[in-house]
Amino acid sequence: MGSVIETSSLAPPEDLYAFEPVAGRVAFLDQRMRLRLAESLGYIWLQANGQLDLSPDRFEQFLIRLERHPVPPLAFSLYCETVFAIEEDDLAQAAGLLGELTGLPPASGLTIINLADPRHDASARRYASFVDAGSGMDFEVFPPAPKAAASCREQIRGAFDLMDAGDPELAAEIRALLREVVLAAGIEDPDPKAMTFDGASASMLWGAIILNANRRDGTLGMVQMLAHESAHNLIFGLCAEEPLVENPPEELYPSPLRVDPRPMIGIYHATFVTARMHRVVRRLAESGVLPASLQEKAGKELADNRRLFEQGIRVVREHGRLTALGEAIIRGAEAYMASA
């Protein structure tokens, strides 16, 4: 069962590694992600050699569709689970997962959905499994309350309105990158030091971000959240075929965005997305679209993001062993911050 398109035949756009938003490159990234997924699924099928209880026609038709059309983010997590199931020698489970995968509808446009209850819904459990911060800080994830979800949708709408007016390039790139915004809820603990999740994205949920619908930092906060999470997705797409850093994950360093030390790849991501957050706030502030009520907040956010970026880039430059790809991407963020 071979691929009809070779990933090596895809021509990357010239501005693939640009720091500035470029919606046009996302089509390349998305197709490369899907082709790599199709290649791996084809390999799995060949290795299984008829031991997976699934119609070959149905599987082949799906691979053809996968190579040609965008798919929902869950396609990547279903593939990931399939590999684990096969490695556990649970071929019935693997076949069931592939059945689910091949039954996914094509994706089109950006949709906002409410997380279902992970206790009863397998897809919701998949999304929730990615909201996991590590270092022993695990978060419970719940369906959002209707009022919180409605408020969050309003913030997202307001955020896109602001970006459409003041930063249309980023708005277009985010719409190209994201297929799903999943609204969920974290714990509402009365203890102000209790930890809750803020947002999440993962390469095995390519095209999805998960937001805590209980967030209360308003439209400008939502603009930054969308810039932040979409930037993670952008990096996931850019590093689909090669790593960004060579530091082993056991090496831990101070993080600009987290109280506990993190691996270099986490510092790298945090540093890049912080620059993207700075960029969108600056662009909106300079474009004159921010109401007076948000201008003071914008100034504070710019200062905070610059401070966090400087903390992060210092660690990256001092300790990071970057690949050529990693260097190419972070250099753009550094150049932007130097000029801003």
Added chain:
Amino acid sequence: MKATTKRVKLDRSKLFGFSQVKPGHTDPGAEARRAGVGMKTVGSKAVGIKAIGIKTIGIKATGIRSAVPR
């Protein structure tokens, strides 16, 4: 009872997302693919903490498996 010999053998180096996984780690993309988990204190405005968290987790056939956090 599961067979001691796997019926389907997969070479991770040929699998998208798994090829960069270091020996001993189970999760594709490991830390990298979880770079996008942000968290904060419920009262983060007062405390002033922003955070990005990443963790290796995988999903077993029976449900969700959390690997040892680093």
